[in-house]
Amino acid sequence: LQEAFAGYNVCLFAYGQTGSGKTYTVQGLPGAGLPPDLPHTLEQEGCLPRLIRDIFATVEELLEADASLNIQIKMSIVEVYNEKVRDLLPANPTPRGQEPPSLDIVQAGDGRIAVCGLTQHTVIGVDRVLQLIGHANRNRQVAETKMNECSSRSHTITQLHVVQQYESPSIDNKDCESLISVVDLAGSERQSKTEAKGAEFTQAKYINHSLLQLGRALNSFSSKGRDTHVPLRDSKLTRLLSESFGGNSKTWMLATVAPSEYNFSESRSTLNYASNAKFITNNARQNRLQRTMEMKELKDRNSQLETSLDVMKRKNEVLQRQIDAIREQNNQLRSGVDPTEISETRAQVTEELENLRSTDSLDSARVDYQKRLDKWMKDVVHAPLNKTYVGRAKVSLKNIIDQSSKFFDLPLLSEYHTAEPTPSLKVKIYPVDARGAPVRVTPRKTTSTSPPDSERGLLGQRVDFVVHIISASNIPEEYSNCVYCKYVYKWAEKDFYKTNDMKGASPEFDFRKRFAFSKMNSGLVEYFRSDNVITFEVIGV
Numbered sequence: 001l002q003e004a005f006a007g008y009n010v011c012l013f014a015y016g017q018t019g020s021g022k023t024y025t026v027q028g029l030p031g032a033g034l035p036p037d038l039p040h041t042l043e044q045e046g047c048l049p050r051l052i053r054d055i056f057a058t059v060e061e062l063l064e065a066d067a068s069l070n071i072q073i074k075m076s077i078v079e080v081y082n083e084k085v086r087d088l089l090p091a092n093p094t095p096r097g098q099e100p101p102s103l104d105i106v107q108a109g110d111g112r113i114a115v116c117g118l119t120q121h122t123v124i125g126v127d128r129v130l131q132l133i134g135h136a137n138r139n140r141q142v143a144e145t146k147m148n149e150c151s152s153r154s155h156t157i158t159q160l161h162v163v164q165q166y167e168s169p170s171i172d173n174k175d176c177e178s179l180i181s182v183v184d185l186a187g188s189e190r191q192s193k194t195e196a197k198g199a200e201f202t203q204a205k206y207i208n209h210s211l212l213q214l215g216r217a218l219n220s221f222s223s224k225g226r227d228t229h230v231p232l233r234d235s236k237l238t239r240l241l242s243e244s245f246g247g248n249s250k251t252w253m254l255a256t257v258a259p260s261e262y263n264f265s266e267s268r269s270t271l272n273y274a275s276n277a278k279f280i281t282n283n284a285r286q287n288r289l290q291r292t293m294e295m296k297e298l299k300d301r302n303s304q305l306e307t308s309l310d311v312m313k314r315k316n317e318v319l320q321r322q323i324d325a326i327r328e329q330n331n332q333l334r335s336g337v338d339p340t341e342i343s344e345t346r347a348q349v350t351e352e353l354e355n356l357r358s359t360d361s362l363d364s365a366r367v368d369y370q371k372r373l374d375k376w377m378k379d380v381v382h383a384p385l386n387k388t389y390v391g392r393a394k395v396s397l398k399n400i401i402d403q404s405s406k407f408f409d410l411p412l413l414s415e416y417h418t419a420e421p422t423p424s425l426k427v428k429i430y431p432v433d434a435r436g437a438p439v440r441v442t443p444r445k446t447t448s449t450s451p452p453d454s455e456r457g458l459l460g461q462r463v464d465f466v467v468h469i470i471s472a473s474n475i476p477e478e479y480s481n482c483v484y485c486k487y488v489y490k491w492a493e494k495d496f497y498k499t500n501d502m503k504g505a506s507p508e509f510d511f512r513k514r515f516a517f518s519k520m521n522s523g524l525v526e527y528f529r530s531d532n533v534i535t536f537e538v539i540g541v
Contacts, residue, residue, distance in 0.1 A: 015255055017263060249284055397528040469509045
């Protein structure tokens with residue numbers, strides 16, 4: 001199961017003589033010739049039902065750990081009966097009295113073996129899978145012989161196709177797929193023991209033929225095999241299982257033997273079969289998904305990108321005109337200052353400083369000089385900067401440690417502008433669960449001598465929270481033509497987030513951004529307690 005969710009194909013197959021317990025081992029009581037709805041306990045279930053339950057338990061854990069992960073599971077069941085491949089879960093059931101159609105085996109363009117016309121059912125829960133398995137068991141060929149009152153007359157292959165995809169794949173989180181195959185082989189038979197006649201005798205011939213070809217294939221694939229040719233096409237069974245032996249799969253074999261001395265020769269043959277299987281070398285590899293799009297989707301995407309490019313070009317032209325206008329204003333401001341006046345002012349201030357060097361008021365004179373110089377720099381040099389309003393505010397995430405929601409009304413501080421009343425930014429920060437729903441938890445009281453309960457409870461846990469930028473107010477009218485807010489989360493300063501451009505002195509941004517931390521450590525918890533975790537900037541032009 002771990003290999004399957006890591007992206008490897010896996011196969012489990014049961015082999016042994018008729019009546020030795022293969023179907024019971026694979027399916028348990030519900031599949032061993034008993035009605036599927038017969039009451040049974042979990043301990044009476046075989047490998048396949050237990051595997052199904054563990055698969056969906058693992059799926060639930062993975063989805064809870066990463067909300068961006070999507071997992072899809074498709075199921076199919078086929079049987080090989082008298083060298084014919086049949087769908088045990090057909091979309092359109094065959095009318096009673098008619099023989100089910102035989103499906104063709106083909107090799108796809110990527111080298112995989114596929115069955116044409118095979119129905120695949122998308123499954124989302126254990127109950128649905130077990131229901132399909134019961135339906136397949138009712139369609140499977142069984143008969144009574146002297147060795148087994150409910151003998152499998154066909155080979156059954158149950159396959160689960162698992163696809164894992166992320167909303168935004170990364171180096172650590174890559175899309176992958178895997179194929180889980182569980183094979184319940186029909187048992188080898190001796191006519192002298194089973195006393196099969198008529199149809200059962202014909203079925204036994206096909207069963208023994210396919211098992212013989214599978215044994216030859218195992219010998220060829222094993223390092224001890226002498227054959228240079230691998231006879232995969234000599235049987236439908238070996239063709240379907242070609243990836244499981246020597247191919248792209250990790251394979252396990254269950255060898256079932258009967259304890260009776262009467263079956264000694266068959267038991268020894270089964271163990272020889274399993275011994276050869278141990279020497280097979282497979283070439284399993286992770287099945288990474290390469291996302292592709294059809295030509296129509298690519299053309300539509302190209303058209304969207306071209307439209308976006310045209311819009312960006314027009315915005316760039318508008319911005320360029322604004323830049324040119326600012327440059328012209330800057331040149332006019334600079335040209336309006338007389339260089340002679342600047343030189344005379346500097347000379348006058350220098351002379352005053354020289355006269356005051358020997359006096360006790362030198363420090364106050366320097367302060368006065370610095371103020372006059374700052375005013376001159378602001379009025380002459382920094383004048384173009386006054387064309388844009390920039391207000392800043394900072395906020396902590398202490399409430400996230402307590403898993404509580406908090407509303408902030410933050411005053412915006414500007415380096416070059418003062419306004420009355422003071423501009424402000426309204427922000428709400430609240431915790432959410434892995435699915436994005438708000439968490440309602442009452443903060444717990446703490447003492448000064450021990451770490452807070454909430455802090456200890458967060459260590460090693462997943463934490464999700466949302467930053468909701470609601471609105472701004474009291475932005476100066478001269479800078480309200482285009483207003484937006486951007487902010488940076490200091491733990492990862494390479495990324496910043498920006499709202500849409502708004503117009504007006506009190507823009508309603510209503511912008512939400514969700515942050516997720518898969519595992520909180522003491523450093524993160526301590527950082528959340530600091531005063532400067534998120535920095536906001538409201539910019540108006």
